[in-house]
Amino acid sequence: MRQNFHRAVGHFSLCFYFLIVLMGCSKSAPKESGQWNWPEQMHIAAPGRSGLAKYVSWASVLEADTGMAVRVIPETNHGISMGLVKSGKMLLSSGSKSILSHIIEGLEDQATDENGGFQPRIVWIHDLANSGFFVRSDSEIQTIYDITVGTKFSVWNMRESTLNPYRSLLAWIQVDESSIEWINAGSFESAMRAVSEGRADVAFGFPASPLMNELAAAPHGLRLLDLNSDQDPAGAKRWQSISPLYSFGLIESGIDEARQHWGSVGYIFNITSENTDEELIYHLAQWLDEHFEDYEDNYGTNRYMSLHHLMEALKTTFVPVHPGLIRYLEDLGLWTDAHRIRQEENLRLLKRYEIAYSEAKLLAKDKNIEVNPLNDEWLSFWQSYKVVQKIPKLGQHPSLTERADPVYPE
Structure with missing residues (x-):
């Protein structure tokens, strides 16, 4: 497997080089997986050098196994990465609870006209951060x-x-x-x-x-x-x-x-948007689970990408799960009523943020307040709006059956 990995990384790196120079890469035809045909391409936004190496460690195996051209693009700005995911230009990027809360809550430099109110969905586990x-x-x-x-x-x-x-x-x-x-x-x-x-x-x-x-x-x-x-x-x-x-x-x-x-x-997730195709996420989750041993040793922290760690992470997260992953966990008999209830709770809170952010932007523009994270007047207006609307901050839940105590902005 190690020899195959090095060959795959060589092929993958070559594809990445031509992506940068020519924005193209030769590929074999996507292979069928039962009744499922993988798309021709998959795009991933990777944060920094370590993020790039980690994604390549399993994406190269995925590419070799499926025939897709899996293109990993380095992007150090998490806000830009999630914006690309939101727009559908990228399928995946990684998101920690801190990064995701900043984008969802529209905090500081993430209080942009584009990013606020983003609806992320969990695809799989990415890493464990300390x-x-x-x-x-x-x-x-x-x-x-x-x-x-x-x-x-x-x-x-x-x-x-x-x-x-x-x-x-x-x-x-x-x-x-x-x-x-x-x-x-x-x-x-x-x-x-x-x-x-x-x-x-x-x-x-x-x-x-x-x-x-x-x-x-x-x-x-x-x-x-x-x-x-x-x-x-x-x-x-x-x-x-x-x-x-x-x-x-x-x-x-x-x-x-x-x-x-x-x-x-805290766990870091592989994140996609709420609009990503359910079938694609189902089969990607299935592949990441069933091929875990094929990429586990290719990067130091890939050991945290197991199904076990995914289930542990879902116990406490405020981020909703993508329907494709839910379906896969249902097929495994792992999606319980407690997971369903938590999913509904998380969806409700993120929807509140989406609606509130849209409303606040409209009200700000009516008052000629520029929606720009460099504009202190806008940041103050948005913060005050959350206080008035009594929207709690995003937070980790203590367990799958116990909700986080609400902490309100001041």
Whole structure:
């Protein structure tokens, strides 16, 4: 299988090269799968270099097996990726709960005329993401409860979304924000280097980021501060009252200094639009399930793309499932009444956002307010509209049978 994969990647990379140069690629005729004929082409928007490599790791196998030309296009801007999915120009892209909530809720740079109110649908599991707060290994801060007056927090910008996990941590440990020294490093890399070089005490980071390997190997190294919600459920609940998207658990990937420590964990989904053909998604889900062993070892985190992890992720997500995937899970006997009820709940809330965003845009334009994320007047108008309409923030559910407590914008 490994030899076949390398051959497939070579063919796939060649196709990708000609896509960029000539916007075309030779392909064999799509193969039949029972009564199903795969389309001639499938387009995927991949976020960044790691996203590109991960998609190619299984899309190349899909291409070789079905005869489709599967074209993976790198796109670092998640808003643009989801806009391409929404328009139907791309079939798939990956979306974390944070990215999807920003686009659905129309937050910050996603409060565009095009993206707000997007109706994403889950196709399959993409990955398992981890994050947490890091200090230098020789830091006197041993636990989150050692953070106190004068602690230096390093951030990559001062936007609300960037500050949310820091503010949530302060709520957990009940430390006032004004007692913290904030260092705006200007980028994620600079924020993490500020900790590594001793110019800051704490930074929020991602254990699987390539940068973390470098910093962990530096003379002073890194250490993760545990976010153990089992030991302090009241603190975790205070966090979630500010940032309901987060859940906590043991980190299983990334640098050794983070593994088997508690951080924030969350599944990332393969996302399509609500208008994507049901039959295509049914057969794509079936292929991803039945061919899991063919691509599992082709990329480090492909082990999270199993049916088991998909079912785990569906227990807590606020994102609706595509009808094609629902049909496939029904055929397997895995789609239950509890899943149906959760699906209806998630659909209702996302529909509220879609309707509210459309209404707010019309009202704003009537008032000559430009719908533009760079326009503070529009951002304030949309935020106020959500407050008046009492639309709760999107958040992770505690379990399949327990709904998330509503957290309303202020």
